[in-house]
Structure formats: structure tokens, C-alpha cells
Amino acid sequence: MIEVSLQLLTFLAASLLIIIGIAGMLFLDNLIKKLISFTLLSDGVNLALVSLGYVPGGIVPILEPGASISDFPKEAALIFGPGIVLTNIVIGVSTTAILAALIIMLYKRYGTLKASKVLKGEME
Amino acid sequence: MSETVVNLWSIPLLVVIPILTAIVLNLLYNRVRAIRVASVVSAAALLVVSIVSPYGLQWFTGQPGVASDGSYTYSTSIFSWKLSLEYYFGPLQQILIFTSSLLLLFVVVISTRSLKKDFGPYVAIMFLTYFSTVAVIMVNDFYHLWIVVEIGSLLVAGLVAASGAGSAQKAALKYTFFSALSGSGLAIALALILGITGYANISDAISFLMMTDLGNMYNVLYISFAFLMLSWIYAGGLAPIHPLKSDVYRSAFPHATVLLQAQSKVMLVAIGLVLLRMFGGLPFAREAMLSISLLTMILGVVMALIQTDFRWILAYLIVSHSGLVTVGISLGTPLGIVGGLFQAVNDIVYMSVLLLCCEMLLYFNNGTSIRSSGGIAKKVPWLAAFAILGAFAASGIPPFNGFQSELILIQAALGGGLPEVAAVILMVSVSTFIALFRGIYSIFLKPSTNPLPEGSESASSPPRGMPIILGILVAITLILGVYPQLALDFLTESAVKVVYVPWVP
Amino acid sequence: MIDTFMTVAYLMVVAVTIGSVAALLQKDLLRAAFISGAESIALAFLFHALLAPDLGLTQAVVGTVLMPGIIILAILKTRRDEESD
Numbered sequence: 001m002i003e004v005s006l007q008l009l010t011f012l013a014a015s016l017l018i019i020i021g022i023a024g025m026l027f028l029d030n031l032i033k034k035l036i037s038f039t040l041l042s043d044g045v046n047l048a049l050v051s052l053g054y055v056p057g058g059i060v061p062i063l064e065p066g067a068s069i070s071d072f073p074k075e076a077a078l079i080f081g082p083g084i085v086l087t088n089i090v091i092g093v094s095t096t097a098i099l100a101a102l103i104i105m106l107y108k109r110y111g112t113l114k115a116s117k118v119l120k121g122e123m124e
Numbered sequence: 125m126s127e128t129v130v131n132l133w134s135i136p137l138l139v140v141i142p143i144l145t146a147i148v149l150n151l152l153y154n155r156v157r158a159i160r161v162a163s164v165v166s167a168a169a170l171l172v173v174s175i176v177s178p179y180g181l182q183w184f185t186g187q188p189g190v191a192s193d194g195s196y197t198y199s200t201s202i203f204s205w206k207l208s209l210e211y212y213f214g215p216l217q218q219i220l221i222f223t224s225s226l227l228l229l230f231v232v233v234i235s236t237r238s239l240k241k242d243f244g245p246y247v248a249i250m251f252l253t254y255f256s257t258v259a260v261i262m263v264n265d266f267y268h269l270w271i272v273v274e275i276g277s278l279l280v281a282g283l284v285a286a287s288g289a290g291s292a293q294k295a296a297l298k299y300t301f302f303s304a305l306s307g308s309g310l311a312i313a314l315a316l317i318l319g320i321t322g323y324a325n326i327s328d329a330i331s332f333l334m335m336t337d338l339g340n341m342y343n344v345l346y347i348s349f350a351f352l353m354l355s356w357i358y359a360g361g362l363a364p365i366h367p368l369k370s371d372v373y374r375s376a377f378p379h380a381t382v383l384l385q386a387q388s389k390v391m392l393v394a395i396g397l398v399l400l401r402m403f404g405g406l407p408f409a410r411e412a413m414l415s416i417s418l419l420t421m422i423l424g425v426v427m428a429l430i431q432t433d434f435r436w437i438l439a440y441l442i443v444s445h446s447g448l449v450t451v452g453i454s455l456g457t458p459l460g461i462v463g464g465l466f467q468a469v470n471d472i473v474y475m476s477v478l479l480l481c482c483e484m485l486l487y488f489n490n491g492t493s494i495r496s497s498g499g500i501a502k503k504v505p506w507l508a509a510f511a512i513l514g515a516f517a518a519s520g521i522p523p524f525n526g527f528q529s530e531l532i533l534i535q536a537a538l539g540g541g542l543p544e545v546a547a548v549i550l551m552v553s554v555s556t557f558i559a560l561f562r563g564i565y566s567i568f569l570k571p572s573t574n575p576l577p578e579g580s581e582s583a584s585s586p587p588r589g590m591p592i593i594l595g596i597l598v599a600i601t602l603i604l605g606v607y608p609q610l611a612l613d614f615l616t617e618s619a620v621k622v623v624y625v626p627w628v629p
Numbered sequence: 630m631i632d633t634f635m636t637v638a639y640l641m642v643v644a645v646t647i648g649s650v651a652a653l654l655q656k657d658l659l660r661a662a663f664i665s666g667a668e669s670i671a672l673a674f675l676f677h678a679l680l681a682p683d684l685g686l687t688q689a690v691v692g693t694v695l696m697p698g699i700i701i702l703a704i705l706k707t708r709r710d711e712e713s714d
Binding site for chain 3: 030036061
């Protein structure tokens, strides 16, 4: 059977998540569904960034006591991407919260969750 | 040298005071008097700090990789990279932060009348918007750049939705959904730049790019350039997404739009300079930036000409004049960059005059539509006078500051061998005049058609002190128009550094 | 050579993809929120497999509790079913 590396596979999954997220935000008509699509998009970006830093057969980038310092940079997974992801998760949560608040306000005003009615509907 | 560089005391103050004030105002919640005192004191303190501060650096981890004379200091550790998260406060930063602080002070003074409740959180969002404005122009690392742009876009949504109208909430929702794309793109660009160069610090990354042959990794730079440019377009509301941003501008309260337009122009300057320093050498990079700027200018001013509401006219003119700022930056010559930066300063000031006049219309007139009653000049002569002076400044009439910066931009365009760009700038200037005076004539100067009974048009009385605020702002436009050297002294050094020593912040 | 860990990782890749599509295809919004939370558990495991255990922990907490919590709050304040017309 064909050997597929974990990195390639997760990269594929990440791009699928990003595509599903963007497509959901563009084409789904329900505002809550758009919100869930947004979380999927941010998950996909996080997964892509984490898999960028993966080193096959490497170790977790934590310098344990007694470990060899000279071998560490060669073996450890890169932490560029993961360092960003931690912040991106937090930003994703805060954006989700703001979007949820806006959706609740718009629902109270218009009484519907359909984006086609809320966003393109009657102006004022 | 790099060992003797000490952290500057004023940068933490400029960043921390707005955040602390926002927390305190949130706690005060609805005590209007206490909120007014606390916010005015804090805004005045920020203004003083921005005036008296010396120039210098503030870094959080590691040492600055680049010494002040441009030499490259490289310290090896067990990791071959270092995280130099760095803020820089220089002349350019000083004048932009001074302008934003002044506007924050004015806006805080007059904003107390516009809301019935939830007043504390609203002013807190204003302070946080100011924080994002101040931080984005001072950052010298991609990490903070990304975070500040993200925070800024979320705050735009909050400030717009606070005005309470349904259209405002819709605009905020659309703008925040789009932030998913631009924020993710900025994160990916940051990761790619970190992967190529190994530095989060912009100075270090540029030094690395200059010293190292990237080989076949060169194509990755284009991807990160494209994503950074997406966030530039998003933060500043440039051409492809100008409908979203002008929706945001016109549906917020006009005094909130004062802060929003200052934020987006400062973000345009900050990210634009980063793009120019980092990717200015890439083929087609400057051409791509220039074409988007031209598109923005033309689309914005054309949309402004066909609007029938003064708020909409101003919203599209702000978008169009953002294009004037970026056209100077993307010309890439020192003269062009000086013109772009000067235009940014002038633009923030004269657009504030017009927006505050628009705010007063909500009190003296029954709306801002140009088909409304008219005849404001008879009722409130000083307001009409300030609006006309602001419109003169915006359309580049000689004794005002808009003329000076547009002159520099036209000279730079001609000097760069691009007379077409100069023609577009002239066209924008003339069309701005037509669009503004179409609105001003029918609202202010035309005799009133259906006179309203006195005192019935607005429930709350207009904020006091408005003539003084407008007077100060118009005086600034006049002073900068007569003595442009006052501002140019601050800007020239930064522009020259961007072109000749891009690795120096 | 395929060991157990890698097999589970491959399964999780499939779970993430199927979970994301399944969440968006639900008619019941509350169920969609729960499925997106389940998808986050798979994602947290993938972070662990990609040598970022700290992110795995964060994602497990944020993605399964906080994010679906916010979405469920929004659903409870609005409506649970998707309008059809």
C-alpha cells in the first residue's frame, strides 16, 4: 500500500476544513451555520500551522533535564506555527463571541436567522 | 550599540493607559459623571505623553538584532532564532499618535450625549480602538502586527454595533465575518515569514532576506506578500471590499467614525510601510499596491458622487482618500512616501472636521439626507462656516493642508514617471469638491423649504464646546497648510529610512 | 509499518473531515453545535500527534467547551431549528 505521511494527511485535512469553512460561510443561509463554518475555518488554519512545524520522528519541543542540547534543535518539532496557533485559538473564541452577540441582536430585531432575509432585506 | 539601548518609558504608558482606562470605565458602567472625568483625564494624559516622549525602542524578549547605525548584531543561542518583539517610537509615530490622542480627547468630550445607557463600555471600546491605533504604528514585529490588526477589526465591529441601528449591526456582522479570512491569512503569512527567515522581528527578517539567497523558497515570499496585502486591504477598506468598510463608516455614530477613520488610515500607513520595507524589492509588489490604490480612489469618489446622504458621501470620500494615502506609499520614492504620510495626517484632521459637522447635523437638522429641509446656515452660522472650511481642506484648496499633501503627491507621481497617477489624484481632488459641495449646498446654504418649529427636532441638546473643538481642528488644517514644514520635519526622516535603510525601524 | 498511534491518527483525520461536513448538514442547530465540539476532540488528538501537546490541551478545552458553549448560548437565545422557506 502507498505510504502517506502524517504531515501530508493532516495538511490535506486542514485544506479540506478551510475549503468547507469558506464554502459554508459563503453558501449556507443560516447565520448560526455560518458561525459554525467560521469555527471550522479557524480550526483548519490552526491545523495547517501545526502541521507546518511537524518533524517526522521528532520529539516534543520541551528540553527535559539531562537531554542533549546539541541534538535538541535537530530533533524537536518547530514551534513557529504552534506559537501562533495558541493566539489564533484565543482570537477565534473572541471573534465567535462577538459574532454570536451580533447574531442574537439581529435575531431580536428581525426575528429570523436566514442570512438572505437579515442582510439583504429591507433597509431600515 | 545594542547593549546600551534602554527601554523607553513612554511606550508602555501609551499602550497600558488606554487598556487600564477601558477596564476602569467598564467597571464604572453607567455613572456618567465619573466616566466623563476619568476618560477626559486619561485622554489628556495620553496627549501629554505623546508630546513629551523622547524617541526610542521597547522590546519584550531578546535583544534588538539591528543596532542604530544599521549594523547587524547576531547572538547565537541554543536556538538559532530569537523572538524580538519590539515597539519603536519615532517622529512618524509621534505625529500620528499625537493626532489620534487629540481626536480621542475631543471624541470623549462630545460622546457623552449620544447614548442613553451602557455608556461605560462604549467609551471603553473607544479607548481600545485608540490602543489599536497607537500600537499598530509602533510595532516592529509581525506577531504584534497580527494581534493588533485582529483586535482592531473586532473593535470596529463593537464600535459600529453600539450605535444600535439595524444597518449598523448588519455592517458589523459582515465586517467581522470577513475578518475570518483576513485574520487567518495574516496568521499564515506570519507563519510563512517565520518559516523562511526565522525571525518575528521585521528588522531581523529584512536583514535576513537581504543577506541570504532564498533559492527556490523565493516563491513562498509571494504567498506571504499576498496574504499580508489581503489584510492591508481589509484593515484599510481598499478597493475590493470598500462597500463593507464604507457601510461601517456611515452606520456608526459620526464621532465614532472619527476614531474609525483614524484607525484605518494609521493601519494603512503601518502595514503599507511594512509591505514596502519587506517586499519592496519583489517584482510587481509595488505595481500591485499602486493599482489597488488607484482603483480605490476612483471607485470611492465615483460612489461618493452618486450618494444622496451626507453621511454616505463622507463614508465613500474617506475610502477614496485612503487611496490617496496608499498611492503615495506605493510609489516607493522618498517624496511619494512623504506625500502619503502627510496626506494621512491631513486626511485624519479634515475628515474629522467634516464628520463632527455631520454629527451636529443630527442635533440641528432632522437627518443628514441632502433632501432634508436645509437652511442650516441661517440657523447655525458657525456650523456652516466650519463645514465649508473643512470641505475646502478636503478638496485641496490652497491655504489648507489638503493642498500641500496633494501637491507633494502629484510632484512625486510626475517625478516617478507616472503622469496618469497625477491625473487621477487631480480628478479625485476635483470630484471631492463637487461631491462635498453638492451636499453642503443643499443642507446648509439652500433656503429652508419646510421650516420646523423651534426645539422639536432633537430630544437632547447638542454637546457644548463643539465650536471650540471644530475651531482647533480647522486651525490645525490652516497651520499645516501655511507651514507644511511643521509636519514634514517629522515625516521626512521616516520616509528616507524606509527607502534607503529599510531594516531600521 | 503502521503502529497503533498512527492508525488512530489516520482515523482522526477522517473523523475531522466527516465531522465538519456532518455538522453543517444537520437540520437541528443544537446537534450541529455538539458535532462541531466532537470534531474539536479529534482535532485536539491530531495536535497531540503532531508534537504539540500543549495546543492539544488548549484545543480540547476551548474547542469542546467554550466554542460550542457560545454557539449553544446563541441558539438558546434565538431558535433551534433551521427555517426551511
